[in-house]
Amino acid sequence: MKIMVIDGNSILNRAFYGVRLLTNHEGLYTNAIYGFLSTFFKLQDEECPDRTIVCFDVREKTFRHKKFDSYKATRKGMPDELAVQLPVMKDVLDKLGVTCCEQAGYEADDLIGTISRVLNEHGDECVIVTGDRDSLQLVGGGTTVRLVTTKMGQTTTTRYDEALFQEEYGFAPIHLIDLKALMGDSSDNISGVPGIGQKTAMNLLLRFGSLDAIYENLDSPDIKKGVRDKLEAGAQSARDSFWLATIDRNAPLPIDPTALSEEFIDEEGLYALLTRLEFKSFIKRLGLTVDDVPEAPESTLTIQTMDQFEAGLAQIKSCNDTVYLYMTARQDAFCLLQGSQAFVYVENDFSSDEWFELLRRLFSGAVQLVAHDIKESYVQLMARCIWPEGVVFDTCLGAYLLNPAEGAYDLQRVTLSYLNLELPDAAFEKEDAFSPLGGREEAVRLLARWTEAVKLVHDEIAKRLDEQPALKKLYFDLELPLMTVLADMQHIGCKADPQLLQEFGEQLDERIESLTERIYADAGGTFNINSPKQLGEILFERLGLPVQKKTKSGYSTSAEVLEAIVGYHPIVGEVLEYRQLTKLKSTYVDGLLKVIDPKDGRIHSHFQQTVTATGRLSSTDPNLQNIPVRTELGRELRRMFIAEDEQHVLIDADYSQIELRVLAHIAKDEAMLEAFRHGQDIHAATASKVYGVPPEEVTSQMRSSCKAVNFGIVYGISDFALAGDIGVTRKQAREFIQSYLATYPGVDRYMQESKAFAKEHGYVETLFGRRRYLPELSSKSFAIRSFGERVAMNTPIQGTAADIIKIAMLRVWRRLREEGYRSKLILQVHDELILEAPLEEQEVVTKLLTEEMEGAIKMDAPLIAEAHTGHDWYTAKG
Incomplete structure (x- = not known):
């Protein structure tokens, strides 16, 4: 065996x-x-x-x-x-x-x-x-x-x-014991022979064969006097080390290794345990399934006519109960669950007009629906000219609010997390799942089971939200209604000019080509600039530039490494610029051209509500949050985003230093609050206090240094990081941070109290009750614990700022609809909101936008929103 x-x-x-x-x-x-x-x-x-x-x-x-x-x-x-x-x-x-x-x-x-x-x-x-x-x-x-x-x-x-x-x-395996007896082992605290290292020990063993033979031949001329003296002095240590390093091959065994019983997997127990651990991949690998978990509804009825639909809807309305909904991604089937009765609807059973009417009636608001991750369905409904209403709970959003660091919130993951139950795979999502040959009965059964999971998950999540009133209020007052706002923004999209993008791409191509020729000339030949291995060889072997870091495949050529040696040779700056331009071309120019919808010429980015641990929104396909803003060339991309036509304009409003205002409010620091109340430049005001000079004597360098600390302090910026940012020694940076905290004692107090609160309670929260749990704070690892402390200081600030921009979005969107304006909220980027407005609404809507942003919350450090207009995003940014 x-x-x-x-x-x-x-x-x-x-x-x-x-x-x-x-x-x-x-x-x-x-x-x-x-x-x-x-x-x-x-x-x-x-x-x-x-x-x-x-x-x-x-x-x-x-x-x-x-x-x-x-x-x-x-x-x-x-x-x-x-x-x-x-x-x-x-x-x-x-x-x-x-x-x-x-x-x-x-x-x-x-x-x-x-x-x-x-x-x-x-x-x-x-x-x-x-x-x-x-x-x-x-x-x-x-x-x-x-x-x-x-x-x-x-x-x-x-x-x-x-x-x-x-x-x-070079010797038999058993003599590994002799080697360890000579050279010792620091990890096991085995001393060996003091002064004898691995090289000497290896040479001795290769010459004499064993520890015993070495000591029997101490007088051999092959052993140098210095080594002989060490061996003689460490003889007992060598014997003791030999004994410690020897594995005992006669230990009493509690088992007979020659008579092991056959291995049988406890499938039910293993399934339950791996489910608890959330190891879905191992469950699949082992083919573990439990057919009756979660249980299917007691009765499942497939609705195939409008008469049946009318009867079923009347039954649902008469009971006045919450109805649980699960809809396929393509909206070609859905299930409604009320009590123990499931109703399944399949598009193929209805005409297109009937299906439209069925969806319109379902989302008319006449029925209270609980669904899971319904936003994308909302977008599709809006595309069908159906305005969706009636969803009173989304379990995906609830799961996210309860644990924003989970990372994924699909129904299978959430069911596993909250119920310790494994949902079968969604076979009903296959294109032919509901056809007679595609296994229709199984698809119907699975769809009903998934809808049952929505009900079970809802019951658990609603119970947990009830235990946290602030979080529950945040859910119903902000997160749930905001879902409709995001779906509307995604449906509307933002106009992009493909011709301008193509022209910008051609300009980039010319600059990239010119840069490539200069890089080849400086390198003394052609090579693949995009290959870190080839670039490393050019920089550090052919040109002899100072090596900063090595990787398993050669020299590191990361941006950090190149920026450290940029002054040694022109090629380094050229490579950095080449990378910037090629990324602009491939990621943004080429990438944006691919996602312009040919039907309306607009980009419909997917706004994500459940991605970040701080509560900030994100976007994908494409990620408009990452449009470059730090370089003039990157900012040029904003010119490609335009208003619908000459009769429309873009209105852009941006919060002024929102995170610092939140910090001042939460920290209750009077010096910082005073600067904001009087409309002072906070960075210049900070420099004036830290450096002890009148405001008019603050230099740009002083202001820049204080700006770095203002934005870095609640991220737990270290003296090392600050020294690199502002170009001073670590000692000077440390003194600078100490002086800053002495200037703003409220900030220092907030940072200490925030860490202490997090350590005591295991979480931190925003002004609105949004929580982030921090298991890292209990770690024995200094690095992990330090990360947790930085998050504890930063999350209440960044998370509150995220809540505020969401509140502003909801207020602006509601007012535009309630007051009958044709202007639309089309984009949110960090602390910035962009509207598209008819020219005749420009003035009034600009005022509305700033009013609602500044009125999102009343703080001791008042919110300021600065608005500008223009036909393109670049101009509207101001």
Whole structure:
């Protein structure tokens, strides 16, 4: 038989540090389990063992510790984030049918060594999987070692047999013990022979063969006097180290490795556990399913005529209950669930006019609907000239508000997170799913089951929102109604001029071509400028520029690296400009040309409400939030976005320093508030106070330095980062930050109180109750904990600013509709709103826009919105 024996602690520890921190909806850390299982299944596929054993250490002293207190004394304890995963990992292995082995008083290495000896004596093959080179001493006699290593973020395994070990080390595997006895091992606190390093130890072993032979030949002329003196002085240490480094292959085993029972997976238990851990990929890999979870509605009726629809709708209205809805992405079928009765509607069963009427009636507002992620359906309905109403709850938005760091909110993920239930895949989304040959009955059944999941998820999310009144108010007053605003903006889109884009692209092409020729001339030949490897060779080998950083594939040529050496050669600046221009051309010019709708000449960006952890909106296809603004050439792109025609104009209003105003309000810092109340330039006012000079003597350099701190302080800017930003030493930057905080003591107080609140409660929140949970603050890792502290300081500021712009959007959109204006809200970018207005409404709507933005919330530092108009976005930006 072939038995695979895994060093559980070694692989789990490696997985923990190799995979970013992950948590499930309970807050349980899962990254080490995920990494372990990824390695486990990969090795199962490659090795195809008959049985698998995983050995673990036990948290008590071993026979080595009892003899030498110093053994492994310098090792740090297991991080809490890893420790909580260990028992769960063992539970997963148990349900996989894998044998786990541990023994008090012995290390996992000893169990592994004993198992391999017993198996080899029995004639069985043993494959050891570990990240610890100590186990290489076990190679031979039917035992091989798969050594797991991680380099540059890539995990690989090397199979060691006797031949490979001999080739690499020059001696037999058993003498790895002798090597460690000589050179020691700092990770295990094994001293070896003081003063003898790896090179000397290797030479001694290659010459004499073993530790005993070396000491028997101390007088040999092949041993230099200095080495001989060290060996004599460290003789006892060498013997002790030899004993410590030797794996005990006669440990008492709690199992018989030659008589392991057959491995049977506990499918139901494993399914439940992997569902709890939210490891959907492993569930699929193992083919685990539980057919009755979640349960389908008691009764499912397919509606196929308008008469049936009328009767069903009348029944729904008469009960006056909430109705649960799930609609396919193509809007070719949907299901309504009321109580235990599901009604399924399929477009193919109706004429186009009937289907239109059916959708119009459904979204007329006559029925209260609960749906999941309905915004894209809203956009499609608007395209059909149906104004959707009646959705009183969207479970996707609710799940996002409750945990904005989850990352994804599809119904399968949300059902898994909130109910620990796995939804079957959405086979009803296939193009022919509802055709007679496409498995119509199964598609209907699945659609009803997904609608049942909407109901179950709604019940859980609504209950949790009830427990957080501020969050519930934010949900119903802002997030839910804003969904309609975003759908309307997406439906309307913004006009783009393809001719201007093409002309701009041609200008860029000319500049790129000219730059390319200059780069080739400076390089002394042609090469692929887009290849980091070739560029690195040109810069650091041919031109001899100072190397900053290396990667696994060669020299790093990142923007950070190039900016550090820009003064050494003209080619560096040319490459940076080349990259900027090629990105403008490919990402924005070519990219935007592809997404202009040929029907109306407009770009319909998808506005996303559930992406960022701070509550900010984002957009995709294309991402209009990332239109470049830092360079004049990048800002030129805004000229391509135009009003519908000469009879329309774009109105652009931008909040002035909204995050600093929010900071001043939350921190209650009188000095900062005073500057805003009197309409002062906050950066110049800060410079005046920090540098102790009258406002009229503030230089542009002083103002620039204070601007860097103003915007960086609540991001936890370090003295190192600030020094790089403003060109001073770290000591000067540290003093500058201290002077800034002394100037604005309220800001300093806010930062400390925000971190303390987050550590005590596990979250921070905005002025409107939007929460962000911060498990990072409980980490023993300084880097992770520091990240959590920065987020704790920044989220209340950035999140409140995000809430304010959303409130403004909703207020502006509602007033435009309620007062009958033809002007439309078409775009939101960070703290900026853009309207498209008929010329005759320009003046009144500009006033309306600034009024609603400035009136979004009353703060001690008053909001200021500056509005400008123009036929294109560039001009309207002002």
